[in-house]
Amino acid sequence: MENKILEVSHLTKNYQDLEGEIEAVKDVSFDIYEQEFLAIVGPSGCGKSTILSILSGLETASGGTIKFHKENIVLGYMLQKDSLFPWRTILDNCLLGLEITNSLSEENKNYVIHLLNTYGLGDFIHKYPESLSGGMRQRVA
Helix, strand or coil: CCCEEEEEEEEEEEEEECCEEEEEEEEEEEEEECCCCCCCCCCCCCCHHHHHHHHCCCCCCCEEEEEECCCCCCCCCCCCCCCCCCCCCHHHHHHHHHHHCCCCCHHHHHHHHHHHHHCCCHHHCCCCHHHCCHHHHHHHC
């Protein structure tokens, strides 16, 4: 296959606790190519979320290599539990990333409102997360 985007080789992740070392990910290798869909499947506790956290830069690997074959790659993934702030409205939760990066503009805000409308959440932009169903919260997140 051509157009490799990502190469992961012998990825490992170990955690330390009071009882010693916990091996969360052991010797994982895979490649991702353009227009390819990849699923990471396994039982609870096998390291799926840890791998995604390492790839997106939220955690560091204990070993192995990660090589991106394109510049300016942006990775994101949906966490198992949404991390909405209960004291912020739906719109304010959606604008948080733009606020943190000092990228919030009227144009960006209008686009976020457009997306919320597109996802069927337009009537809830001034509500709080507790007002939403689980599926709606996932769409906001």
